[in-house]
Amino acid sequence: MNLQKAFWIIAIIIVLALAVFGIEKAGLKPISLLEASLLAMTPLVLTAVGECINEKAGVVNIGLEGILLITSVLGVFGAEVLGGGVWGLLFGAFVGAIIGFLFGIISVYGKADQVVAGMGINIFALGFVPFLLMAIWAFPGIHLFPRELMVRPLYTPIGRVSPVTILAIIIVILAHILLHKTVLGFRIKAAGERPEAADVAGIRVDFIRIFTATLGGALCGLGGAFMPLAWFGGVVKEISAGRGFIALACVVFAGLEPLLALAASFIFGFAEGFAYAVAVTPGVKEVIPFYFVNMIPYITTLVVVALVIGQRRFPAASGQPYTRE
Amino acid sequence: MRRFQIPWRPVLESVVTIFIGLIAGALLMIPFGYKPLDAYYALFKGAFGTVEDVLETLAFATPLMLTAITFAIGVKTGLFNIGAEGQMYMGAIGAVAVAGLIHLPPGIHVALATLAAMLAGALWALPAALLKIWRGVHEVISTIMFNWIAFHLSMYLAIYYLAEPGRAERTVPALPTARYPVFMEGSSITAVIFVAVAFCIFVYFYLWGTKAGYELRLAGENPDAARYGGVNAQKVLIMSFLIGGLAAGLAGASQIIGRPPAWSLYATLGNISGLGFDGIGIALIGRNHPLGGILAAILYGALQHGGRFMEYHAGVNSELVRAINGLIIIALAVPEIGAIIRRRLKR
Numbered sequence: 001m002n003l004q005k006a007f008w009i010i011a012i013i014i015v016l017a018l019a020v021f022g023i024e025k026a027g028l029k030p031i032s033l034l035e036a037s038l039l040a041m042t043p044l045v046l047t048a049v050g051e052c053i054n055e056k057a058g059v060v061n062i063g064l065e066g067i068l069l070i071t072s073v074l075g076v077f078g079a080e081v082l083g084g085g086v087w088g089l090l091f092g093a094f095v096g097a098i099i100g101f102l103f104g105i106i107s108v109y110g111k112a113d114q115v116v117a118g119m120g121i122n123i124f125a126l127g128f129v130p131f132l133l134m135a136i137w138a139f140p141g142i143h144l145f146p147r148e149l150m151v152r153p154l155y156t157p158i159g160r161v162s163p164v165t166i167l168a169i170i171i172v173i174l175a176h177i178l179l180h181k182t183v184l185g186f187r188i189k190a191a192g193e194r195p196e197a198a199d200v201a202g203i204r205v206d207f208i209r210i211f212t213a214t215l216g217g218a219l220c221g222l223g224g225a226f227m228p229l230a231w232f233g234g235v236v237k238e239i240s241a242g243r244g245f246i247a248l249a250c251v252v253f254a255g256l257e258p259l260l261a262l263a264a265s266f267i268f269g270f271a272e273g274f275a276y277a278v279a280v281t282p283g284v285k286e287v288i289p290f291y292f293v294n295m296i297p298y299i300t301t302l303v304v305v306a307l308v309i310g311q312r313r314f315p316a317a318s319g320q321p322y323t324r325e
Numbered sequence: 326m327r328r329f330q331i332p333w334r335p336v337l338e339s340v341v342t343i344f345i346g347l348i349a350g351a352l353l354m355i356p357f358g359y360k361p362l363d364a365y366y367a368l369f370k371g372a373f374g375t376v377e378d379v380l381e382t383l384a385f386a387t388p389l390m391l392t393a394i395t396f397a398i399g400v401k402t403g404l405f406n407i408g409a410e411g412q413m414y415m416g417a418i419g420a421v422a423v424a425g426l427i428h429l430p431p432g433i434h435v436a437l438a439t440l441a442a443m444l445a446g447a448l449w450a451l452p453a454a455l456l457k458i459w460r461g462v463h464e465v466i467s468t469i470m471f472n473w474i475a476f477h478l479s480m481y482l483a484i485y486y487l488a489e490p491g492r493a494e495r496t497v498p499a500l501p502t503a504r505y506p507v508f509m510e511g512s513s514i515t516a517v518i519f520v521a522v523a524f525c526i527f528v529y530f531y532l533w534g535t536k537a538g539y540e541l542r543l544a545g546e547n548p549d550a551a552r553y554g555g556v557n558a559q560k561v562l563i564m565s566f567l568i569g570g571l572a573a574g575l576a577g578a579s580q581i582i583g584r585p586p587a588w589s590l591y592a593t594l595g596n597i598s599g600l601g602f603d604g605i606g607i608a609l610i611g612r613n614h615p616l617g618g619i620l621a622a623i624l625y626g627a628l629q630h631g632g633r634f635m636e637y638h639a640g641v642n643s644e645l646v647r648a649i650n651g652l653i654i655i656a657l658a659v660p661e662i663g664a665i666i667r668r669r670l671k672r
Binding site for chain 1: 646
């Protein structure tokens with residue numbers, strides 16, 4: 001981690017601390033702000049860390065938004081059919097893995113333009129999700145499920161924390177170890193940097209890329225199922241609300257480093273939690289229209305990306321199909 | 326300027342991918358107990374069954390050929406501009422403001438409302454271009470963020486400043502002086518389709534008939550050659566975003582002052598949302614060509630109009646059409662499909 005990165009992260013954390021202090025003055029308990037931030041962080045970090053891994057291997061998936069949408073609906077469906085919130089999370093991850101796997105197949109063997117195909121997933125989801133809501137529950141645009149299916153939070157000294165959030169942080173650490181300390185991590189990086197050299201060294205670039213795309217899809221799917229099952233308690237047809245792209249911003253911010261992706265996700269999650277806090281704070285909610293509060297996460301993303309971007313270096317073969325000669 | 330020929334191979338590739346999309350769409354219907362053949366029969370009969378249906382299909386195609394331009398001109402410049410959605414929202418707001426609140430003589434009013442919408446769209450496109458030039462922010466991230474900001478901003482403006490008194494669900498309707506003439510009583514098609522087609526043709530001539538258009542395409546196809554040739558990359562980038570924004574703004578206007586019976590914007594943005602993203606698929610089916618985009622928009626307009634019949638007769642949610650569009654995009658992204666067709670053609 002170079003000096004500039006460290007500087008920006010410290011600067012942002014100071015701003016966040018000041019914001020917490022300000023909100024406390026305004027009469028809102030910061031503990032609930034922290035709870036909201038951690039909830040908002042979780043789908044972002046799961047999605048971002050998966051994308052970090054598959055981008056390292058040279059697969060760029062901008063269809064994350066679509067995967068989040070589809071898996072949020074199918075996660076709820078899975079929870080209702082299999083009879084439990086945890087099953088719903090697993091089912092969401094499973095569906096995400098399938099989408100990621102298919103994306104890997106068309107990227108590697110179909111030599112697809114990954115950006116176009118990823119956008120195809122997003123647009124597919126825009127239509128498929130309302131279709132699914134009608135086809136499964138025969139109700140347009142929204143579905144609420146029984147409270148018993150919610151994944152319960154844990155009560156910790158810093159407030160209520162979802163077990164999925166803790167799992168997400170563990171996954172980040174594991175992803176860091178995977179990429180930097182293991183042979184598989186070395187192979188993943190080789191597949192993204194110099195696929196022809198990796199191939200000569202006996203690494204199956206195609207398997208590596210499909211594996212990472214599947215893993216990325218599964219993590220994204222877990223994040224998608226998390227939103228209704230451990231956070232909102234229901235699913236609407238625009239539930240992802242740009243989070244797939246905010247996660248992409250995290251990936252860009254992090255330069256594909258899982259630990260930095262966690263930091264970025266916390267910053268954007270905080271922006272969202274801050275927005276929720278503002279929306280309910282007496283004295284503020286009457287003055288600032290709710291519509292402007294809703295913009296906070298997007299404006300934050302633009303500002304942060306514009307400030308830190310520029311010196312990021314991505315794998316040489318990122319997004320490029322690789323053909324064996 | 327070279328003579329225009331119909332490029333058969335891309336046309337065939339698009340047709341094949343459309344079939345792939347429709348077949349995949351049918352596969353999605355089966356697990357839920359729908360009957361794909363009945364659904365598609367209702368869809369195509371609904372889309373082309375009568376003259377009125379064809380006109381309705383064209384009404385659906387109008388905004389789509391424009392949002393397709395936004396994406397297509399981006400691709401021609403080497404950009405992935407997916408900001409048509411937000412630029413279209415702002416265009417709709419611009420149209421509502423001028424058409425609904427200001428009193429002007431007929432003719433001038435329509436023109437000014439259209440112009441206001443286009444300028445609003447272009448202005449909303451500009452920050453993404455500047456962020457790219459100044460800070461290197463990738464347009465995929467910036468345009469999506471601006472889409473969401475526009476979503477909330479236009480709902481705010483629609484509800485706080487432009488709402489029709491006593492009817493919270495929509496904005497003030499466009500005054501009769503600001504409306505494009507309707508072709509036929511009871512149909513949704515208005516003269517705005519001529520403006521839309523004219524804009525597509527204008528973009529075609531701009532790209533293939535002017536020096537600026539040549540520079541734009543060169544920058545997209547071969548950035549190095551463009552740089553050695555003295556093309557100002559920043560100017561090209563801004564032009565690409567601005568023209569895309571004008572097109573998206575016009576698309577927004579077409580739904581406010583060019584589409585009965587509402588002549589206004591719903592407070593949920595329900596009557597325009599999604600048209601910007603649909604444009605991405607249409608641009609790709611039309612091979613990122615302004616004129617190809619017109620044909621693709623008519624096809625997709627048919628799917629959208631026919632989709633309502635599919636929903637009524639076969640019970641399949643009409644949003645499935647958008648899912649099929651996504652599947653077509655994925656199929657188009659795979660060059661191997663094109664390669665198979667090329668091998669077949671050679672034989």
